[in-house]
Amino acid sequence: MKVMFYVQHLLGIGHLVRASRVACALVSDGHAVTMVTGGIAVDGFPPAQIANVRLPALRSADDSFSGLADEHGREADDGYLADRKNALINAFDEIEPDCLIVEAFPFARRQMRFELLPLLDHVKAMPPGRRPMVVSSIRDILQPKSAKRDLATARLVQDYFDLVLVHGDGRFATLDETFSAARLILDKTAYTGMVAPDEAEPAAADRYDVIVSAGGGAVGENLLCTSLAARELTSLSTARWLIVTGPNLPDEAVLRLQSSASENVEIVRFRPDLATLLRQARVSVSQAGYNTVADVLRAQCASVLVPFAAHGEQEQTIRATRLEAAGLAISIRSHDLSPEGLARAIDAACGQDREYPASLLLDGAAATAGILRERNEAFKRDRSA
Known part of the structure; x- marks a missing residue:
């Protein structure tokens, strides 16, 4: 099966990381995957084994997602x-996928309607025998919206999508808890389990x-600075x-952190083996x-969130x-964050008696590959009937 996987990260890199894990699982399952990415380039994502088409880069103009900017911070104009x-539609025509996966949309990434709705209309206009299966890939907990907005989203799913993959364990969170129109798309919804790192990854040398x-x-500088201040406590x-720090922390912020770090503190922008280190x-x-x-659930380490x-x-x-309610982490609201409070939370987390549910589904990437294979076979049968 040829898969085109569209993913757009605007502020953080979480969408890109999760999509990359899913894409790797699809390749391992024998599928030919091309990720079409539109954010600022991040080293290592997607991994080298995944074909990648890069669109002209876009990012959020600020942390409130108030607008779109190019990679240099300039406002993205109509041209x-x-x-x-046009580049997105051309990529679709060149790939000729059997399955089109759209990450987040239409539940999020409404800023990208200018290109996604034309793409989806382009797909919908194809002859039935050539049209690919169209899939939305979303996380388990959404940013809650109004009932009117949720209804509009459900209608887009009904009009354009064949399947919605919810990357979570339904016993931890169900879609209806943060998406009020979930009942309208229940027949198109499948839970994959959480997309956690591979359990078989080797131990890190460090x-x-x-x-x-x-x-x-x-948006992490305050947490990083407070953590350094809390260390001695x-x-x-x-x-x-x-x-x-993450690749998007400004250089001057990294320098400030380095200037205040002691000998037993190492500061890096990125560790590809972070999940293993945890x-x-x-x-x-x-x-x-x-x-x-x-990553933390797979690692089963103490956690302060x-x-x-x-x-x-x-x-x-x-x-x-x-x-926190499940006894698996200690949570601090961002407006309550202080060195003293964080230090107490770190010590408390280390002493926490955590019991991880043995049945918690964390192999969501591999499960996604299986679900898509099964659903695509059914889709092809229905299409040829």
Whole structure:
């Protein structure tokens, strides 16, 4: 099966990381995958074994997603957006996929309607015998929207999509809890389990006791600085600390962190083996994005979560609150973050008696490959009937 996988990251890199994990599982299952990416280039994503078509880059103009900018921070004008739309449709025509996966849309990434709706109309106009299966790939917890907005999203699913893959375990979170129109697309919805890293990854040569990470880094400076200030107040002040800033933290912020770090603190922008390092760590300090939480659940290490909650964002807070209620993490609201409070949370997390559900589904990437293979066979049979 030829798969075209569209993914657009605007602020962090979580969407790109999750999509890359799914794409690798599809390749391992024998599918030919091309990822079509439209964000700022990130080294290592997608991995080298995945074919990649890069659209002219777009990013969020700020952390409130108020507009779109090019890779140099300039406002993306109508001509730039038209070039992207045409490049996307041309890529689709060249790939000729049997399956088109669209990451996040229409549940999120409404900023990309200028190119995704024309693409979906292009697909819909194809002869039935040539039209690919169209799939939406979404995380388990969405940013809650109004009932009117959810209804509009459900109608787009009904009009354009054959399947919605929810990358979560329905026993932890169900789509209807953060998407009020879930009942309208129930027949098109399938849960894959969480897209966590491969359990069989080898142990890392390095070992750190405390790992502080900030996802892509664009909105993580306060967490990183507070973690450094909290270090001396914890019982792990002499242990080895690793600070992973993320590729999008500004250079001047990295320099500020480096100037305040002690000998037993290592500061890096990125570690491709972060998920493996977490398995050997005593505690993780991070935001509560999907991928970081998936990494922590696979690693089963102690966890302190400081969810990103600016501009009304609720998704990470919902996830962190649920994990804390399950006894699997300690959560601190971002407006309550202080060195003293974070130090107490780190020590408390290290002493927490955690019981991870043995049946929690974390192999969502491999499950996605199986679901798509099965659904595509049914789709082809229906198409030829």
